[in-house]
Amino acid sequence: MSVQQVRNREAGASMSGMERLSLRVSEMINHPIAQLRRSVMIHKLDTDGEREWEEVMGVLSETNELDMTINDDGTITLKWEMIADEDRQIESDEFEAEEEPAPF
Template sequence: MAKQKKQASDERRVMTGMERLVLRVSSMITHPLAQTQRWVNIHQLDTDTDQDWEELLGTLSETPEIEMTFSENGSVTLRWERDEEQANSLMREENTEAEEEIAPF
């Protein structure tokens, strides 16, 4: 049994640099503050390869809802408009939560 656990842990999949970069940027974009202000400032870390960074920027530039502004320091500001469907969904959730908070008596 112990041998099986060791073998399973040895076979763990290691994330690629691109996967780590995408995960980091996507968590920045989906952060509640970024979602409220509808912009986020991203930057390349020393651990991000130039190839991965350029591929990510290429993918983001192909997304019509995202406006990209490049800074002299190498950072990139991503801006987007609130999706009306998303806004309506958030309003429905807020209304449901408010209804649930009303005392039942």
């Protein structure tokens, strides 16, 4: 087993079920193919707790930019539109930090 695999296993052991599920769903949404298609199908694993699954699905359903469809087989399809460059600029301007003078 490689050092990276050991670190990943140790990190997974210290994560809560909610953190693991949130990370997995986030990785699926941020995958380059999902970003290209602007859609992704997510599914509940046997290791996902019911409470955690419901909480993550609740957060996703409350996200205005996402269109959520519950499929007959229990999977969830998420779709979203591309954000216009103007909207991205506005968002980044809101969080622009003020520059402080150097302390020296």
